[in-house]
Amino acid sequence: MSHPVVWLAMTVAVIAHTLAAICFKTAAQQKGRLILKYFLIGNIIGFLGPLCTAIALRNNNPNLVLATMEGIGGVFFVVVLNRVFNERLTGRQWLSIFVLIFGTVLLQFGPDSHLP
Amino acid sequence: MKFTALNIVAIIAAVAALPLSVIMLKISAQMWHDSIWASSWYFFLANVVGFLNPIGTTIALRDNKPNVVYATIGAPAIIVLHIALAWYFHSSLTWWQWLAIGIIALGAILMQTGPVDTSAAPLQLGEVLDKSKKKDDDGLSCNTAT
Numbered sequence: 531m532s533h534p535v536v537w538l539a540m541t542v543a544v545i546a547h548t549l550a551a552i553c554f555k556t557a558a559q560q561k562g563r564l565i566l567k568y569f570l571i572g573n574i575i576g577f578l579g580p581l582c583t584a585i586a587l588r589n590n591n592p593n594l595v596l597a598t599m600e601g602i603g604g605v606f607f608v609v610v611l612n613r614v615f616n617e618r619l620t621g622r623q624w625l626s627i628f629v630l631i632f633g634t635v636l637l638q639f640g641p642d643s644h645l646p
Numbered sequence: 647m648k649f650t651a652l653n654i655v656a657i658i659a660a661v662a663a664l665p666l667s668v669i670m671l672k673i674s675a676q677m678w679h680d681s682i683w684a685s686s687w688y689f690f691l692a693n694v695v696g697f698l699n700p701i702g703t704t705i706a707l708r709d710n711k712p713n714v715v716y717a718t719i720g721a722p723a724i725i726v727l728h729i730a731l732a733w734y735f736h737s738s739l740t741w742w743q744w745l746a747i748g749i750i751a752l753g754a755i756l757m758q759t760g761p762v763d764t765s766a767a768p769l770q771l772g773e774v775l776d777k778s779k780k781k782d783d784d785g786l787s788c789n790t791a792t
Contacts, residue, residue: 580671580693588675592668592731593739597747600724604754626756633749639742 536586540595543582544603548610550576555615594637601634648709657719660702664723665730667696672735699723717759724751 553572557565586595605627612619619627670692677685699719706715728747731737739747 580667580689580696583668584671584675584689584692587668587672588678591737591739592672592735593728593737593747594743596668596727596731597750600754601750604750604757608757622759623757626753629753629756630750633746633753636749637743637746639746 533589536590536595539582539586540599540602543579543586544599544606546575546578546582547603548607550579551607551611552614555611597637598634601630601637604630605634650709653706653709656702656705658702659698660700660706660719661723661726663695663698663702665727667692667699668727668731669734670695672731713759717755720758721751721755724754 550572553568553575557568557572560568583595583599586599608619608623608627611617670688674685674688674692677688703715703719706719728751732739
């Protein structure tokens with residue numbers, strides 16, 4: 531997982547997932563044709579998610595790749611939605627952000643196990 | 647949580663879709679150098695199977711609260727996903743890495759099971775853009791004043 535392309539693919543997948551969620555949330559708030567417009571944009575951007583996940587999974591351990599994406603993605607997703615839509619986080623959600631960061635950092639200290 | 651037959655099927659489909667879809671994505675990625683056709687086929691299948699996750703979640707959301715549905719689907723999906731991946735691909739992880747995965751799963755579950763703070767009125771995207779534009783205008787006027 532040390533290759534920069536893997537990290538780039540995971541980052542793009544996480545950003546695509548978050549941007550798609552913003553588009554879907556915006557679509558749900560609109561009326562008429564704008565719903566379809568934001569829904570389509572969300573799906574087009576969101577398609578980068580599985581594409582980049584497949585690239586990241588190519589030569590790497592899927593447990594490590596997905597756990598890292600869950601960690602980074604969980605924090606990024608909640609913080610961005612919190613900033614964009616002004617949704618306050620509860621104490622438990624702040625705790626979960628620290629738990630996710632701690633788990634993701636801890637995961638990177640283990641040996642980098644490649645699969646054939 | 648209402649456990650009707652449809653809800654149970656929807657939850658099982660949503661939970662099962664995630665590991666199945668990821669396994670197919672991994673197979674697709676591994677096949678890329680051997681056969682682009684087979685790789686694309688698995689990529690397509692992964693997307694079709696993965697599509698069951700939002701479908702099942704939407705069905706379960708019809709009669710239930712979102713935080714309960716996300717917790718009921720999200721928590722088992724993460725656990726099943728990692729066990730299925732380790733079993734199918736014979737992942738050789740150390741106990742240290744399993745501990746880290748467990749902590750990440752705990753964090754994700756905590757995130758999904760928490761209560762929602764509704765004290766702040768959520769903004770619409772238009773309001774967010776207006777707010778940032780206003781901020782820019784204020785910044786501009788400060789600059790011109792100086």
